[in-house]
Amino acid sequence: MTAPLEMRRVRKTYGEGPAAVHALAGADLTVAAGEMVAVMGPSGSGKSTLLAIAGSLEEPTEGEVLIEGTGLAGLSRDERARLRRRHIGYVFQDFNLLPGLTAVENITMPLELDGMRHRRARGAGLAALEELGLADRADSFPDELSGGQRQRVALARALVGDRRLLLADEPTGALDSRTGEDVMRLIRTACHGGAAAVLVTHDAQLASWADRVVFVRDGEIVDATSPLAGPESLLAGGTPGDSGEAR
Ligand SMILES: Nc1ncnc2c1ncn2[C@@H]1O[C@H](COP(=O)(O)OP(=O)(O)OP(=O)(O)O)[C@@H](O)[C@H]1O
Numbered sequence: 217m218t219a220p221l222e223m224r225r226v227r228k229t230y231g232e233g234p235a236a237v238h239a240l241a242g243a244d245l246t247v248a249a250g251e252m253v254a255v256m257g258p259s260g261s262g263k264s265t266l267l268a269i270a271g272s273l274e275e276p277t278e279g280e281v282l283i284e285g286t287g288l289a290g291l292s293r294d295e296r297a298r299l300r301r302r303h304i305g306y307v308f309q310d311f312n313l314l315p316g317l318t319a320v321e322n323i324t325m326p327l328e329l330d331g332m333r334h335r336r337a338r339g340a341g342l343a344a345l346e347e348l349g350l351a352d353r354a355d356s357f358p359d360e361l362s363g364g365q366r367q368r369v370a371l372a373r374a375l376v377g378d379r380r381l382l383l384a385d386e387p388t389g390a391l392d393s394r395t396g397e398d399v400m401r402l403i404r405t406a407c408h409g410g411a412a413a414v415l416v417t418h419d420a421q422l423a424s425w426a427d428r429v430v431f432v433r434d435g436e437i438v439d440a441t442s443p444l445a446g447p448e449s450l451l452a453g454g455t456p457g458d459s460g461e462a463r
């Protein structure tokens with residue numbers, strides 16, 4: 217069976233010459249349908265870059281990315297955009313809500329861009345907000361919402377529709393621990409429905425919701441473990457400077 221996400225020997229270099237930053241230095245990651253993978257690692261190690269390339273928001277400098285077996289490099293810009301809208305849900309580290317659209321409009325925009333009728337899209341958007349306990353804020357604009365509420369709107373936008381791959385960059389960053397657990401439960405449920413999920417988190421407790429934890433250091437995926445082995449053991453394994461990032 218083809219995997220929702222396959223990354224092979226992916227490298228990403230920003231800039232050139234002596235100023236070049238090797239954000240990814242040959243990362244391999246395959247995520248199966250129904251699988252939830254947590255990505256941990258120190259600040260600047262390449263986690264967001266890994267997710268942006270998996271979601272075809274950025275192109276790798278070298279290496280291959282396949283979504284459901286289709287190589288992104290072989291697609292036109294439009295084909296990539298369509299695949300992204302239809303099959304990939306993305307929660308950005310800074311939420312990335314459009315300020316001129318209400319909560320529910322932010323959620324339904326990708327569906328409507330993809331041709332879904334307004335009423336049906338709105339119904340799906342309201343249902344997603346309901347699930348996240350935000351039904352009463354559907355018509356609020358992002359600047360009328362708290363950080364945690366914005367984060368849940370961003371998550372609803374990523375979950376709505378028929379997503380095969382959910383990519384979430386610290387989806388629980390601004391949330392208290394109980395709401396954080398709720399978010400993990402929702403992602404888990406999406407995986408039970410057959411979607412694959414990759415989420416970045418600094419929180420070992422939340423990472424333990426995943427089937428598998430991978431650890432990024434200096435642009436490489438250096439270790440993989442099941443949560444039973446305990447992501448704490450990886451962190452305790454020595455990541456200089458990481459303690460300062462704990463949230
Ligand atoms: N657009 C860019 N231009 C230049 N360098 C970049 C760019 N984006 C990221 N980088 C660099 O690439 C490296 C990896 O960044 P990335 O954002 O992937 O780290 P991260 O693991 O997500 O960190 P954090 O935990 O702080 O979010 C860093 O050194 C960063 O400064």
Ligand SMILES: [Mg+2]
Nearest residue numbers: 263264309385
């Ligand atoms: Mg990041």
